[in-house]
Amino acid sequence: MKFITVHQLLHHVFFLLLATAAVRCQVNPEMCRYPLGMTGGQIQDEDISASSQWSESTAARFGRLDLDNGDGDGAWCPDIMSEPDGLKEYLQVDLRSLHFITLVGTQGRHADGMGNEFAQRYRIKYSRDGTNWVGWHDRKGRQVIEGNRNAYDVVLKDLEPPIIARFVRFMPVTDHSMIVCMRVELYGCEWLDGLMSYSIPDGHQMIYRGLDVYFNDSVYDGASAERLTKGLGQLTDGTWGLDDFLHSHMYGMWPGYDFVGWSNRSFPKGYVEMIFEFDHVRNFTSMKVHCNNMFSRGVRMFRQAGCYFRSGSDWEAEPVTFRPSVDRVSQSARFVTVPLGDRTASAIKCRFHFSDMWMLFSEIAFQSGSAVYNNSLTPRKHGHPTNTLPADDPTHKVDDSNTRILIGCLVAIIAILLTIIVIILWRQVWQKMLEKASRRMLDDELTARLAVQTQAFSSQHSSLTSEGGSTSNSTYERIFPLCADYQEPSRLIRKLPEFAQSTDHLDSGSSSKALPATVSDGAPHYAEADIISLQEASDSGTNSTTAVSMNLFAGTESSMREFPRHKLTFKEKLGEGQFGEVHLCEAEGMQDFLDEDLAVDENSDSPLLVAVKTLREDANKNARNDFLKEIRIMSRLRDPNIVRLLAVCVDTDPLCMITEYMENGDLNQFLCSLRRKQFQEDNKTEQEEKEGKSMVSKLIGMAVQIASGMKYLSSLNFVHRDLATRNCLVGKNFTIKIADFGMSRNLYRGDYYRIQGRAVLPIRWMSWESILLGKFTMASDVWAFGVTLWEILTLCKEQPYSQLSDEQVIENTGEFFRDQGKQVYLPKPPYCPDSVYNDLMLSCWRRNAKQRPSFQEIHAHLMESLA
Incomplete structure (x- = not known):
């Protein structure tokens, strides 16, 4: 059973009303x-x-x-x-x-x-x-x-x-x-007009106060001589001319560009003749002509229009004649409706008579229906706008013999739809109340569940509960790119990373999955909560068992070794999603798989704590391929502040990747526990004030490590897209490493804003252009770093913009876009040095992405503040 949203209901109502109003x-x-x-x-x-x-x-x-x-x-x-x-x-x-x-x-x-x-x-x-x-x-x-x-x-x-x-x-x-x-x-x-071509005289040039004004049809796609034939052009491009013909809708075009125009002096008979050819015989109701009427410059709309019709080889002798009312007051451009009397034809010849020195047109369109049914309302393809024009002329009377019955039926339908909308809105309010209660229950359940020791990891293959919504079932979905380059349609979101050439010849992915956007400059993205796709799983190509040849990883800087999965012991489930799970495990004998820079001091017989990402056995083919490509990406990342991929289990299902897991958990929880130990919420003593100031240097030291890791990712042209304290892990001696597990954890569900049926977005960490334009770049990562730095210096006491609802956060991004000084910034944290907040943090949130600092500059600035 398919459900539609309130927006879709209103969408259908809109088009019903559109059709009714002729x-x-x-x-x-x-x-x-x-x-x-x-x-x-x-x-x-x-x-x-x-x-x-x-x-x-x-x-x-x-x-x-x-x-x-x-x-x-x-x-x-x-x-x-x-x-x-x-x-x-x-x-x-x-x-x-x-x-x-x-x-x-x-x-x-x-x-x-x-x-x-x-x-x-x-x-x-x-x-x-x-x-x-x-x-x-x-x-x-x-x-x-x-x-x-x-x-x-x-x-x-x-x-x-x-x-x-x-x-x-x-x-x-x-x-x-x-x-x-x-x-x-x-x-x-x-194209419901059915117009195949129009033939008109070529436009003329006007010289107005020494200014050359050209009224030629510059985009006409037919033959061009003294007369334009067998083509279409500016009269059908959907662009209407401005009131003042010296200006144009199109930036950088010459004066008069919007209009096609002619001088009275060049036509001894006093009219301009136009011929319109259509795809088949049609029953024509009216024609609408967009005219200029700036009479102070010698331009008026036509005085009279006479139209002849042809269904075969000869023109009919009797024309339809129409005289618009004369307007000597308003100089605004307008549409003039010429009634065509339900005449049947496959071609129309119209003669427009001058009423002044110049006559200028910018758009001509026709209302017509099938000649068989003799009806001005043709069936419309669902989801498409109609090809008709505004401002019906009051002199044009529509036959309404059946209109009243049609309107009555539509009013009844609309009343039913409005009732359904009210019910849906009521259910959504009730559902939000239930979600708040269930979120608290989920957090309590997670805490209890993580405390339980269960059996060995090899037996953990239970099916997962999908958190994702289904994709839109609409046949048509409009695309509104806000810039011409690299804007990806929302319904074409890629599920998992794929490879593209980067500066160091790394194969890496740049297509979107959970976040509906395209990474600028072809930069791949690092963090996706990789198994948490919110796209609907494909019904085709699912394979339950596949042994993967290890030569898949040939050519990587350091080939991943197969780890014996029976040596993995399940400890806790860190998170789950539609295509897999993240587990905390103990790995026996993992020391033999570690590089020298990751060697541990403990007894080699001691198991090592690791994080294991698994893919569901029934995941579709694309999810499996993308999971392997992610392994290939992570196998090449080598930085002391980036979580390392240690080994894989891909010989049999389920596919697994084994990564580092730091013993102190994620940075968000670490800072929360640190806050509880170090400070009292009220009545701080002078000693506590001193301790707070000394703690700042340790916190900035953490931020330095995150900046260092991001500097490394940016040097490889990687975009993280979900940088936050929840996505950083803490080891011994305040060692910080960047990871990407945050979105997969129920603990942090409140940090993500769910777009109905599509994706979840960490909007409180996202730059304004990422939210509004779907644009993710190194500069948007810099914005997120500024929020992460704010989290660190506040010891994660509260969520960013905690005083704002999710909807208000999105509204605030609009203020950044408008840039009228009404945008709200995160406040300066206690004990934060002025140089860090004013010179660094605020610079990360500059409206112009090009003016934000690079991670190299951020790292250098933080190092100076520690000196």
Whole structure:
């Protein structure tokens, strides 16, 4: 049984109302951003073709962006090397009908970690009829689109201008001969106008007070001579001109760019003739024309429009004529509705008569339905916006013989939906009350459970309870990238890390899992609570038993050795998630597996305390592969302040990785216990004040070690993404090592904000750009380090922003974005030196990420404060 959220209910109600009102909004590029089916499978294999293929496993049908079913080699790859000028190779998608396409996404070839081919640049060609192909270019004439920088990140690019097409070709371009592979997705909505082309006179140039103002249709994709034919352009790009035609919606474009315009002097008959060709015979209700009316500069909307219709070879003799009311008061641009009288045609010829020296149009759209049904309301594809325009002219009367019955039914439906919404909201309030009580019970249960000794670890293979929510079941999900580069669609979140080339040739992952974002600059991320995927497990490709050959790790700096799993003795369960568990174990004979820098002084017969991550035996194929890739990443990390991977158990299921575990546990709990020992909450004596100040140097010493570990990770271009005291472990003599277990522990569930059905986010440690833009970089890790430093210096007395609710924390990030001085910072901790708070901590929380210090600078600053 599928459930929908309140947001989805309102979404459906909105579109029902939209259809009822005989449509009042035109196709909007900002809203028309739905995936068209490469990812979701709505586009069938037979509709995806290519000029060639490298092999059967890299055929065109595998060019679906982020297709995650385990088939093929993970992308389309052409048979021959792409050439800079040849542009012979292409991947073609047939959408089966005309679509308004605003956005494209590309990805490289992953092949389960074995491939590393991608298109650094590409071009796009499109066609509305499959015969005449047009090369896309942006509003400044550039044809080449910057593509991928690695094989894993999804790169979305806005098409400015958008294109109207049925067929689209992606054509990879390279600077040097190389093999390229691509996966693609198209975003937009169905083009319900059905307009295939318009023919108009080319626009004219105006000279206004010495300023050259050009009114040509600069993005027209047909033939251009004195008259533009067989194409579409600015009159159908979804952009409406401003009131003042000297300004443009598009930054950096010339005066007059938004409008196509003509001078009265060039037309002796006093009108401009336009011809509109459609995909099939339609029943036309109205036409809407966006006109400029700045009469103080000699521009007015048309005086009269006469439209002729053609269904066969000849134009009908009787036109539909319309005269808009004259406006001599307002100079604002506006839509004028021209009623077309339910005339049937496949082509329309309209003559617009001048009422002043100039006439300027920026958009023309049609309301029409099937000629068979003679109805102005055509069926809409669920989830897509309609291609109609606002501001219906009051002179246009709609036949409402059936409208009252339809409205009555819809009102009844809406009343039922509103009742359901009230019930859902009531249940959510009740559920929150239950969650607060259950959270306390979970914490008590965890404390009791960790105190119990159980049997040997080899018998611990019980099934896990998933904490994750299911993914959205919506067929359509709009994509709103806030920047053109490296913004990943939320429904395409990667589950676990995969590999990309870093500066030291380490294979590492940069795709998202629990946190819905893409790591900037191709940087892989370190901390993910790796077995805590909140994505719904795939139904295909699950393998219960697989022996893994150890040559998988060949080529690493230090190959991981297989540890005898019978020598692991279970002590405590540290955490659990959808795909596995984290256990605290004793490892007998682990000393033989340690490097020299990890050798211990105890008797070699003494078991060593370790943390063991296990993968469920019924985990799907992708989770298993990604678990092995994480082992490969961690096996190469060598730093005294990073938790070390010691050994693995991958000969049989369950797969395990064995890491260091420090005897004093995580830093958060360590500091809490330290606070209880060192201080009283009230009535501090002078002696305690002195002890507090002396403790600060020890705490800063801990922070120095964390900064050192992060400096090492950043030198490898790794982004941690979940830096906090809960993710640091404490050894002897205040030794600190960075880990990534925090999210998997019920103890810290309150530190993560759950996005319904998607992910959990440590919002109180996250930078504003990570929360609002989904952008994770070294600079966002620096922000988290500032919060972690605040935790350390307050001895984890309270949660960051404890006075704010989760929703208020998110609202506060909006204040950082607006930068109007209303944002709330964490306060200065007691005994914290001014130089540490003012010069370091606050600098970590600067709005501009580029102005935040690097970890090298942070480490140096903290070292100076200790001197």
